[in-house]
Amino acid sequence: MKKSRRLYEPNPADDLRKVGVRTAAVHAGTPAHALTGASAPDIVMSTTFVIDPSVPFSADEINDETPFTYTRWGNPTIRQLERKLAVLEGAEEAVAFGSGVAAIAALFLTTLKGGDHLVMSDVTYAAASEFANQKLPNLGIAVTRVDTSDPENVRAALRPETRLVYLETPVNPLLRLTDVEAVVKIAHEAGVPVSVDSTFATPIGLRPVELGADYVVQSLTKYICGHGDAIGGAVIGRGEELNKLRTMAIHMGGIISPFNAWLIMRGLATLPLRMAAHQETALAVAKHLEGHPKITRVVYPGLPSHPQHELARRQMQNFSGMLTFQVQDGAAAARLLSDRLQLIHYAVSLGHNRSLVCYLSTDDLLRSSFHLTPEQERSYRAFAGDGVFRLSVGLEDAADLIADLDQALAPL
Numbered sequence: 001m002k003k004s005r006r007l008y009e010p011n012p013a014d015d016l017r018k019v020g021v022r023t024a025a026v027h028a029g030t031p032a033h034a035l036t037g038a039s040a041p042d043i044v045m046s047t048t049f050v051i052d053p054s055v056p057f058s059a060d061e062i063n064d065e066t067p068f069t070y071t072r073w074g075n076p077t078i079r080q081l082e083r084k085l086a087v088l089e090g091a092e093e094a095v096a097f098g099s100g101v102a103a104i105a106a107l108f109l110t111t112l113k114g115g116d117h118l119v120m121s122d123v124t125y126a127a128a129s130e131f132a133n134q135k136l137p138n139l140g141i142a143v144t145r146v147d148t149s150d151p152e153n154v155r156a157a158l159r160p161e162t163r164l165v166y167l168e169t170p171v172n173p174l175l176r177l178t179d180v181e182a183v184v185k186i187a188h189e190a191g192v193p194v195s196v197d198s199t200f201a202t203p204i205g206l207r208p209v210e211l212g213a214d215y216v217v218q219s220l221t222k223y224i225c226g227h228g229d230a231i232g233g234a235v236i237g238r239g240e241e242l243n244k245l246r247t248m249a250i251h252m253g254g255i256i257s258p259f260n261a262w263l264i265m266r267g268l269a270t271l272p273l274r275m276a277a278h279q280e281t282a283l284a285v286a287k288h289l290e291g292h293p294k295i296t297r298v299v300y301p302g303l304p305s306h307p308q309h310e311l312a313r314r315q316m317q318n319f320s321g322m323l324t325f326q327v328q329d330g331a332a333a334a335r336l337l338s339d340r341l342q343l344i345h346y347a348v349s350l351g352h353n354r355s356l357v358c359y360l361s362t363d364d365l366l367r368s369s370f371h372l373t374p375e376q377e378r379s380y381r382a383f384a385g386d387g388v389f390r391l392s393v394g395l396e397d398a399a400d401l402i403a404d405l406d407q408a409l410a411p412l
């Protein structure tokens, strides 16, 4: 039996400098199968692979040339997803994880050790905030949370032992933005790498690596899968650093199922088209809600009313499908929406084909996930007031979404 084989060869779409993003989304990492000629990617569910006795078993010795051996160390389907992600981010390498949070935990534990210091956005995806606030200090890692929408706050927080600056833009749930290039400049002057959770923007809206960032975090569960049926995550960046993350993935074990990798890869092929539609529909819904008599505030990076609209236009190629809106009595409106919406689901998560909405009370979030200074709280409330409805605008017709929201909010 032939023991080691490459199941596919690199193809011309594996370089974003040579092909457009739509071509890369379809072809990168997924040429026809070298052995069977299958045109569409297949799912390799096998956990183990027939090997030559000389193949190394230690995570530290596994590299690109090592044949597939065991799926926790590497799997053809997962590898194809990772190639596609790396190409779309304009980066060298990607490592997939079982969830976005697994990717974030692996990033922290790979880049930080006892005695190190982390500078992190004061607001991030809640689980990332809670992990940094509650778990990292137990490991002797100091954490400073700053409002990164002002890059000077990052400069002021840097210390000699700072080893990572962790950003998220647009940030969940505020849709506040961070100027990635400006923060990268400040951090790199001090020799500190920068990570950007770019889940809301996707590589269609923002490519942090091209702006100088060292790591990109993606929750694949959201837009990249796009259909609400598979959880996954990834860290994307330079080969050398990503090898350390792969070792961490092998040791922590939080890998993605090949089946989920296949579903997410299938979603990824249409990401550029879906993001164009998400943006178009979100802008129409945002404009309508801005004119709605009961709605006091709409925040969407694509609206001129967004306080950082100028930065959004400069930094983002697509404004995505996430918007927030506010009303006088959020709790009452939440009840109305969950009882009366007919198309839009009242549910957490985002980036799906189906529109999703949920209410996020400022007091609740500040108590549970974010522990802000008075100044940081002012910045938070400037975007979120007493609470926001986070609306993930799906792929339905804008007119139907608008009608659904209007009828649900009518008794307000």
Ligand SMILES: *Cc1c(COP(=O)(O)O)cnc(C)c1O
Binding pocket: 099, 100, 101, 102, 125, 168, 172, 197, 199, 200, 219, 220, 221, 222, 231, 232, 233
């Ligand atoms: C959902 C999300 C995560 C976490 O991803 P999971 O796949 O749910 O673990 C991280 N960051 C952002 C911005 C998210 O929206």
